[in-house]
Amino acid sequence: MLIQLKKNYLLLWVLxxxxxxxxxxxxxxGLILQLLFGLCTAVGTLLSGLGGIAAVLALLDHCYAEAAVSALVALLVCPYGVPQLLFWAGGILLAAATALYTCLYRM
Structure with a gap:
């Protein structure tokens, strides 16, 4: 298809x-998702540290259910969990934009 577009300049420029x-x-x-990843990583690291401290304090107080919940929340907000999806999605969008740009404008 791209070879046919090279022959038809008007259609190529319209596209x-x-x-x-x-x-x-x-x-x-893609850039917004990458910036959100950086923000979520910074905030997630802080919240994950606080959740870890809360889990340790709950263990010292013999509240095992609260310690498990605090550890689970700390795991979910850590920068290796959910915010990593923002990084991957942003990378995919940037790759798609780069591929479109390369196909259409670098012929």
Missing amino acids: RVVMVPIVLILYAA
Whole structure:
């Protein structure tokens, strides 16, 4: 299909103009998700540390159920858990935008 687009310059330029907002939106969404990952990592590290301290204090107080819940919450908000999905999603969006840009504008 791309070989046929090289022959039809008018269609190629129309497709390029139409795809500009899509490529820009993909880049912007990817960068926003990457920035959110950084923010979630910083906040998650702080909250995870506080949850870990709460779990240790609950263990010292012999409240095993509260210690387990605190440890589980600390695991869920740690930077290796849920915020990692933001990093992967942002990377996928940036890769998609780069692939579209390469296919359409680097012919």
